[in-house]
Amino acid sequence: MRPCRREDALASEAAEYSRQLWLDAEETFRDAVERLEGGNLNRARSAANEAEQAYRAAELDAIEANYFTGARELIAQAEDMRVERYAPKTLAQAKGYLAEAESALRQNRYDTDYPRSLARQARYEAQHSMYLAQRIRAVSDRELTLEDLLTQAEEPITRIAGELDLVAEMDQGFEAPTTAIIAEISELQASDQTRIEREAQLAVLEDEMARLEAELGEESEQRQLQAQIQQRFEQIASVFTREEAQVLRRGDDVIVRMGLNFDSGSSVIQPSYYALLRKIQTAIDVFPDSRVEVQGHTDSFGADETNLRLSQERADAVRQYLLANMTLGEATVEAVGLGETVPLANNETPEGRLRNRRIDLLIQPNMGRLMATLSGR
Numbered sequence: 017m018r019p020c021r022r023e024d025a026l027a028s029e030a031a032e033y034s035r036q037l038w039l040d041a042e043e044t045f046r047d048a049v050e051r052l053e054g055g056n057l058n059r060a061r062s063a064a065n066e067a068e069q070a071y072r073a074a075e076l077d078a079i080e081a082n083y084f085t086g087a088r089e090l091i092a093q094a095e096d097m098r099v100e101r102y103a104p105k106t107l108a109q110a111k112g113y114l115a116e117a118e119s120a121l122r123q124n125r126y127d128t129d130y131p132r133s134l135a136r137q138a139r140y141e142a143q144h145s146m147y148l149a150q151r152i153r154a155v156s157d158r159e160l161t162l163e164d165l166l167t168q169a170e171e172p173i174t175r176i177a178g179e180l181d182l183v184a185e186m187d188q189g190f191e192a193p194t195t196a197i198i199a200e201i202s203e204l205q206a207s208d209q210t211r212i213e214r215e216a217q218l219a220v221l222e223d224e225m226a227r228l229e230a231e232l233g234e235e236s237e238q239r240q241l242q243a244q245i246q247q248r249f250e251q252i253a254s255v256f257t258r259e260e261a262q263v264l265r266r267g268d269d270v271i272v273r274m275g276l277n278f279d280s281g282s283s284v285i286q287p288s289y290y291a292l293l294r295k296i297q298t299a300i301d302v303f304p305d306s307r308v309e310v311q312g313h314t315d316s317f318g319a320d321e322t323n324l325r326l327s328q329e330r331a332d333a334v335r336q337y338l339l340a341n342m343t344l345g346e347a348t349v350e351a352v353g354l355g356e357t358v359p360l361a362n363n364e365t366p367e368g369r370l371r372n373r374r375i376d377l378l379i380q381p382n383m384g385r386l387m388a389t390l391s392g393r
Contacts, residue, residue, distance in 0.1 A: 021068045024125075025075040033078035041070035076125060080118060083128075083135045087114045090142035094149075102149035102156070110141035129316040129356075133364055173197070206258065217246070217265050241387055252299045252379075260292050263299075272299055272377040276334075277370065283329035285337060293334070296377060297342050303381035308349045310335045311376040315369035316356040328353025334375055 048063035117134035312331030361368035
C-alpha cells in the first residue's frame with residue numbers, strides 16, 4: 017500500500033474529525049502488515065488495497081467535517097429561524113454553495129481551495145439570509161417601513177463617499193455614487209503605486225549614480241545617461257492605458273503586468289488581445305538586446321499541478337506570439353509558468369481571482385551595452 021494515503025489522512029486530521037473511519041483504516045492496515053509478515057502476499061495485497069480505500073474515505077470525511085460543519089450548522093440555524101419565509105433565495109444560495117462544495121471535494125480531493133471557498137460562501141450566505149430575514153421581518157411586523165429600510169441602506173454609501181470627499185447623490189439609486197467611489201479608490205491606488213515605484217526608482221538611481229561617479233569620476237555625463245535611461249522607462253509606461261497594463265520598475269528591470277486574460281482552462285490567446293501584444297512589441301523595442309521572460313500566473317482554484325501546467329502553456333502561447341511577430345532570438349525570450357504561487361490579490365473573491373490570472377512580462381535590459389551605446393563608446 018502506498019504510504020501517502022495514510023499520510024494524507026493524517027494531514028486532514030482524520031483521527032479527530034473522522035475517528036471511526038480512521039480506526040477502521042488503521043485496523044485494516046495492521047491486518048495487511050501481519051499478512052505480509054506471515055508471507056501471505058495475495059491476502060496482504062488485498063488487505064492493503066482495502067486499507068488504502070479506507071484511508072481515503074477517512075480523509076475525505078475529515079475534510080468535509082472540517083470545512084463544512086460550520087456551513088451546515090448555520091444553514092440549520094437559519095431553517096430553525098424560519099428564514100426561508102423571508103429570504104428564501106439567499107438561503108437557497110447557501111445550500112447550493114454547500115452542495116457544490118461537497119461535490120467538488122469528492123471529485124478532486126487534491127484541490128481544496130475551490131471547495132473551501134464555496135464552503136466559506138455558503139457560510140456567508142447563510143448568515144446573510146438570517147440578517148435579511150431579520151430586517152424583512154421588522155418591515156412585516158411594521159417596526160420599520162420600506163422607506164426606513166432603503167434610507168438606512170444608503171447611509172454606509174454616504175459615509176464612505178464623505179471620507180473620500182465626495183457627495184453621494186442617490187436620487188437615481190446607488191449606481192452613480194458607487195461608480196464615483198470606485199473611480200476615486202482606483203485613482204488613489206494608482207497614485208499610491210506610482211509614489212512607491214518612484215521612491216524605489218529614486219533610491220536605485222541614487223545608488224547607481226553614486227557608484228558610477230565613484231568609479232568613473234564623470235558626474236555630469238553619468239547623470240545625463242541615467243536621465244536618458246529613465247526616459248526610456250517612462251516611454252514604456254506611456255505605451256499602455258491603465259486597463260491594458262501596469263508598468264513597474266524593479267531596479268534595472270521592467271515588469272509589464274498585462275490585462276490579458278484567458279478563458280477558463282484555455283491557453284488560446286483571444287484576438288481581442290492582439291492590439292495589446294503589438295504594444296508589448298513596442299515596449300520591448302525600447303530596450304534593444306534585452307532578455308525577456310514571459311511569466312504565467314493562475315488563481316488558486318484547481319489542482320496545483322494543473323495550475324502550474326496551465327500557467328506554463330499560457331506563457332508559452334505569449335512567447336510564441338512574440339517570436340512569430342518580432343525579430344527576437346529564441347534564446348532571449350523565456351516562458352515560465354508560476355501557477356498559483358505569486359498571487360496579487362485575494363483568491364476568495366472573483367475580482368481577486370481575475371487579477372491573479374495574468375501574464376507578467378519581465379524585460380531585463382542589457383544595461384552595460386545600453387550605457388556604452390548612449391555614451392558613444
